[in-house]
Amino acid sequence: MSPICGEDEWTTMLNFQVSEEQSALIEMAARFTRERIIPVAAECDRESRFPRDVFAAGWELGLVNPTVPEEFGGAGLGEVENSLIAEQLAYGCTGIQTSMLANTLALTPILLAGNTQQKKRYLGLLTSSPEFASYCTTEPSGGSDVAGMQTRFTQVGDDYVINGEKCWITNASLASFFVVFATSDPATRHKGIAAFIVDRDTPGLRVGKHEDKMGQRASDTAAVHFEDVVVKKENLLAPGGEGFKLAMETFNQTRPDIGAMAAGLMQRCLDESVAYARERKSFGQPIIEHQMIQAILADMAISTEATRLLYQKAAWNLDHGVRNPIVSSYAKAFGADRAMQSAIDAVQVFGGNGYVKDYPVEKLMRDAKVLQIYEGTSQIQRVVIARSLGRG
């Protein structure tokens, strides 16, 4: 007999115990956030500058590329640990944290589809020095419809030639290599898509200007142009027809991290709002005594905890081979949407002070918005979820 409530509930057993190693990792990431990220976050936001020294320090501690297996120089941590780190760093600044996490987005397709030589070379590069890598699917014609990409590859002898343009690419200005998705023929949609690893110094590859963004301004974002870029066959990651599946599986693995970032950002909204509401007085009492402020704070706390549970379940599924992409989409969509609402509410709690840069919450509101956009918008997560429901 099938269970009455969600069958996914029955594929996992409950265990909220944090291991000693996980606890030490959380503590280290939290200390790093307090000591290295928070002190520079406002300045990096103002200057739209990514602090490479912070990245290098985080890399030294193993907070960057944590999921690379030990045989390729990494710590071989799981998705649960990866997202626990993401939550802690996001508390300090989701802009800096996005750029620290973007390597994981780029290296995941290599972990999933790369051969040993590709893993040795490119994962080895990331773990032997503080290098960056970027992941490129989005194009000016649209990011949600991945199968509609226009960037083309043609096979010439044993090699491949790529022409086209990618946009909104995190860390493009800094990356040593790019994981690039391209199609043999846009008319064939997902059936034509392949994936390649392209070295930064390949002739014909040009990185565009650093984007002047609304939020997460400390994270580098730029376009990447490909003009007759020759890629050797050794750097083919997924052949035509396999690239689309690889892109989707990558998102399945990385979307819980966006939930984790949302939880970190919300926890910050909550802590800042509670501290302010205790101090700020109106009508002769601290505003935290007003029931409508209490309701805002309570909703923020509920959202933070619920997002935490969702992203941890999605990450746990990935670590335990439970295939259920819908949970990754739950974590991403719910987390992003609640983070946006919590940041708006944090500004509300601060009143006029929430609207100026002297206080931290206006940055949280600008930073939260992109959580609803990148790695599949909130609408696209609902498309994924509804399609899955439709399939039964």
Ligand SMILES: Cc1cc2nc3c(=O)[nH]c(=O)nc-3n(C[C@H](O)[C@H](O)[C@H](O)COP(=O)(O)OP(=O)(O)OC[C@H]3O[C@@H](n4cnc5c(N)ncnc54)[C@H](O)[C@@H]3O)c2cc1C
């Ligand atoms: C700061 C930042 C960093 C990024 N980093 C990267 C990166 O490293 N690599 C990368 O490849 N991309 C990256 N992106 C791109 C990001 O993934 C895309 O912006 C996103 O997928 C949306 O694509 P789009 O902007 O083209 O919007 P569109 O696809 O044009 O969508 C526009 C609107 O229509 C809605 N919509 C579209 N289709 C549907 C549908 N079927 N049903 C309902 N609504 C729909 C969308 O939800 C959205 O609201 C980044 C973007 C930003 C802003």
